Amino acid sequence: MGDNLISVNNVSVNFDYQENFISKKQKIHAVNNINIKIKKGSFFGLVGESGSGKTTLGRAILGANKISSGNVIFHDDERDYDLTDMNKQDLKEYRKKAQLIFQDPYAALSPRMTVRDIIAEPLEVMKITNSREETDERVRDIAAKCRLNIEHLRRFPHAFSGGQRQRISIARALVSNPKFIVADESVAALDVSIQADILNLLKQLQSELNLTYLFISHDLSVVAHVCDVVAVMYLGHIVEMGPSRELFKNPKHSYTKALLSSIPSIDPEKRSEAIELKGEIPSALNPPPGCVFRTRCPNPGVDCKGGEINMGLTEVEPGHWVDQCCVI
Amino acid sequence: MSHLLEVKNLDVKFDTDEGRITAVENISLSVDQGEVLGIVGESGSGKSVTAKSIMKLNPGNTSYNEDAEIILDNENVLQFTSKQDLKKIRGGKVSMIFQEPMASFAPAIKIGAQMVEQLLIHKNINKDEAKSISINMLKRVGIADAEKRFNQYAFELSGGMRQRAMIAMALSTMPKLLLADEPTTALDVTIQAQVINLIKDIIKEYQMGVIFITHDLGVIAQVADHVAVMYLGSVVEKGPVNEILKNPKHPYTKGLLQALPDINNLDAPLSPIPGNIPSPLDRPTGCVFRTRCPHHNPEGKDGKIEMKLIEVETGHWVDQCGIKCGQNG
Numbered sequence: 001m002g003d004n005l006i007s008v009n010n011v012s013v014n015f016d017y018q019e020n021f022i023s024k025k026q027k028i029h030a031v032n033n034i035n036i037k038i039k040k041g042s043f044f045g046l047v048g049e050s051g052s053g054k055t056t057l058g059r060a061i062l063g064a065n066k067i068s069s070g071n072v073i074f075h076d077d078e079r080d081y082d083l084t085d086m087n088k089q090d091l092k093e094y095r096k097k098a099q100l101i102f103q104d105p106y107a108a109l110s111p112r113m114t115v116r117d118i119i120a121e122p123l124e125v126m127k128i129t130n131s132r133e134e135t136d137e138r139v140r141d142i143a144a145k146c147r148l149n150i151e152h153l154r155r156f157p158h159a160f161s162g163g164q165r166q167r168i169s170i171a172r173a174l175v176s177n178p179k180f181i182v183a184d185e186s187v188a189a190l191d192v193s194i195q196a197d198i199l200n201l202l203k204q205l206q207s208e209l210n211l212t213y214l215f216i217s218h219d220l221s222v223v224a225h226v227c228d229v230v231a232v233m234y235l236g237h238i239v240e241m242g243p244s245r246e247l248f249k250n251p252k253h254s255y256t257k258a259l260l261s262s263i264p265s266i267d268p269e270k271r272s273e274a275i276e277l278k279g280e281i282p283s284a285l286n287p288p289p290g291c292v293f294r295t296r297c298p299n300p301g302v303d304c305k306g307g308e309i310n311m312g313l314t315e316v317e318p319g320h321w322v323d324q325c326c327v328i
Numbered sequence: 329m330s331h332l333l334e335v336k337n338l339d340v341k342f343d344t345d346e347g348r349i350t351a352v353e354n355i356s357l358s359v360d361q362g363e364v365l366g367i368v369g370e371s372g373s374g375k376s377v378t379a380k381s382i383m384k385l386n387p388g389n390t391s392y393n394e395d396a397e398i399i400l401d402n403e404n405v406l407q408f409t410s411k412q413d414l415k416k417i418r419g420g421k422v423s424m425i426f427q428e429p430m431a432s433f434a435p436a437i438k439i440g441a442q443m444v445e446q447l448l449i450h451k452n453i454n455k456d457e458a459k460s461i462s463i464n465m466l467k468r469v470g471i472a473d474a475e476k477r478f479n480q481y482a483f484e485l486s487g488g489m490r491q492r493a494m495i496a497m498a499l500s501t502m503p504k505l506l507l508a509d510e511p512t513t514a515l516d517v518t519i520q521a522q523v524i525n526l527i528k529d530i531i532k533e534y535q536m537g538v539i540f541i542t543h544d545l546g547v548i549a550q551v552a553d554h555v556a557v558m559y560l561g562s563v564v565e566k567g568p569v570n571e572i573l574k575n576p577k578h579p580y581t582k583g584l585l586q587a588l589p590d591i592n593n594l595d596a597p598l599s600p601i602p603g604n605i606p607s608p609l610d611r612p613t614g615c616v617f618r619t620r621c622p623h624h625n626p627e628g629k630d631g632k633i634e635m636k637l638i639e640v641e642t643g644h645w646v647d648q649c650g651i652k653c654g655q656n657g
């Protein structure tokens with residue numbers, strides 16, 4: 001356990017859903033029986049299409065979503081925190097240590113606050129610093145690490161470009177000196193020429209500040225470039241997980257294969273190699289029984305169709321896990 | 329042979345509270361029947377404004393330059409003012425697919441009713457014929473239960489399905505020119521792959537000309553025959569897709585390709601283009617890319633070199649300063 005920072009054990013998150021007040025209450029199975037271990041200092045990627053449960057899982061790990069069953073353990077240096085069993089004091093401590101970087105650098109920053117105040121806010125809310133001088137020093141320090149100029153601190157966020165705003169969001173997330181960062185689609189809203197800069201910054205800060213990331217993205221090329229371990233989600237389940245290079249070179253699950261083949265190649269001579277999937281992702285209100293991917297699987301086995309096979313990961317190579325049904 | 333569409337020396341300016349913005353400057357493009365012209369560029373580069381000019385959809389604060397021409401089927405659409413003429417470029421000879429399909433369907437009207445209404449405006453047919461054309465088109469774009477979907481509202485469909493319905497609506501009038509503005513950007517990759525294949529099949533089948541707008545070079549590589557690369561309102565490079573992606577000449581095009589994470593080359597470092605895209609209010613004079621260009625040609629840096637495309641290989645045009653500076657840099 002010593003080298004893991006986060007253990008996610010059999011975690012499920014359900015939401016109640018009722019179409020209108022007379023209709024029957026239903027359950028949205030947003031995240032189902034997830035098991036992951038995030039190593040200290042790793043860049044752990046979570047990929048999958050819209051609605052697959054990435055944000056819900058990320059929020060559950062941050063303690064921002066109720067966990068319906070299972071638990072999440074944060075292994076701090078001195079002690080473990082069990083997120084499903086925390087008192088107020090623990091929760092306060094945890095909030096300092098685990099932070100979120102938002103997706104949208106435009107929406108996330110209050111237009112009426114200066115950059116300095118935006119970055120300082122977590123310190124003040126969590127009462128981390130004791131004086132204005134101390135706060136200012138921490139703000140200046142982290143702003144410099146995020147390559148913001150001192151004179152930027154006096155300005156308002158509207159004066160900044162997308163890339164600069166994202167650096168402000170990152171500085172705000174890092175000012176409380178966290179150990180664990182959830183970056184949810186943190187580069188999705190950025191232009192390509194800027195995106196690479198933010199990814200490089202995240203990498204650099206990781207080694208400078210000993211950070212561990214959960215990096216959520218629907219962009220596989222980005223994930224392949226920055227993450228060391230990747231989990232692929234589909235309809236609330238992890239269908240495959242492993243070291244990034246191994247997984248992208250040697251995908252085993254039909255969904256991972258289809259997803260990889262769908263990335264449009266920048267080589268005009270390599271056209272139309274996508275494994276075309278039929279239809280769309282089923283609703284999380286009534287996921288298909290058995291293998292959740294079987295309604296779209298391009299080559300289902302005989303056993304898969306009836307839905308008798310249960311989901312569950314099997315280790316096929318050291319650290320490379322695949323949903324068992326495909327392995328058979 | 330004359331082109332289906334030819335845009336010549338187009339400037340588009342907007343009057344705003346903060347001053348006059350040059351959104352598009354001196355661009356020239358052409359599209360032939362059965363051909364896909366890809367326009368690629370980052371946000372604010374003028375892709376949508378260019379497309380909207382072709383349908384004269386830009387708002388009241390827009391001004392075009394006197395000597396600009398947008399020739400469609402031998403007529404200059406910039407001169408169009410009558411309802412009758414405008415109809416031709418808004419759903420008649422030209423149709424547009426938008427990034428956000430909700431924007432093009434009225435929320436309170438059923439999909440079928442909207443398709444029929446559009447057909448009745450543009451074609452000399454009756455309601456029954458319009459209905460059968462619409463349903464056939466919904467089937468053609470791969471919508472199962474087309475009769476049922478015909479009677480549904482846009483919000484009742486999933487994202488991918490809505491995008492298909494919008495394509496069906498745009499195509500049902502059989503336009504000669506299709507403007508597709510980021511038609512797959514909001515979609516998941518597996519659905520994007522479906523929609524791209526659909527658009528390609530349909531172009532082949534109906535031999536229409538297409539302008540396909542995207543910021544994704546991968547999508548461009550998959551769909552376009554020719555590409556125009558835009559930056560801050562200017563076309564900095566254009567030519568056959570293979571040339572542009574495999575033999576790029578302009579520092580911006582090269583920079584974009586290097587900034588792109590390539591899944592087939594994980595060892596390549598991610599190289600951002602330094603600096604930020606300037607605000608359109610501070611649009612650089614001379615070479616628009618000079619504030620971020622890695623080359624150090626003093627003339628280019630000072631804005632003394634005018635922008636002007638020159639042909640470096642057959643059909644491959646590059647901004648002259650790109651070449652001048654590239655050689656000196």
Ligand SMILES: Nc1ncnc2c1ncn2[C@@H]1O[C@H](COP(=O)(O)OP(=O)(O)OP(=O)(O)O)[C@@H](O)[C@H]1O
Nearest residue numbers: 015028030049050051052053054055056057218284
């Ligand atoms: N607060 C909520 N109440 C009800 N349902 C929810 C809630 N949050 C998420 N869901 C549902 O849970 C499922 C997973 O959603 P989630 O936002 O985690 O997906 P995601 O993978 O992050 O998708 P995206 O790529 O679009 O951000 C979806 O079906 C979603 O509609």
Ligand SMILES: Nc1ncnc2c1ncn2[C@@H]1O[C@H](COP(=O)(O)OP(=O)(O)OP(=O)(O)O)[C@@H](O)[C@H]1O
Nearest residue numbers: 342344351370371372373374375376377378387608
């Ligand atoms: N009606 C308007 N009034 C003022 N400025 C406008 C107007 N429409 C567009 N602009 C400006 O013109 C420039 C070009 O905009 P355009 O929408 O064409 O960019 P784009 O390349 O389509 O970008 P994106 O990828 O973000 O869609 C931008 O700076 C934009 O802010």
Ligand code: SF4
Nearest residue numbers: 291294297304325326
């Ligand atoms: S279990 Fe069967 S249906 Fe599911 S992904 Fe594997 S082969 Fe396809």
Ligand code: SF4
Nearest residue numbers: 615621628649650653
């Ligand atoms: S003209 Fe000069 S500044 Fe502009 S792109 Fe070419 S080299 Fe760069």
Ligand SMILES: [Mg+2]
Nearest residue numbers: 054055056184
């Ligand atoms: Mg999400």
Ligand SMILES: [Mg+2]
Nearest residue numbers: 375376377509
């Ligand atoms: Mg646009």
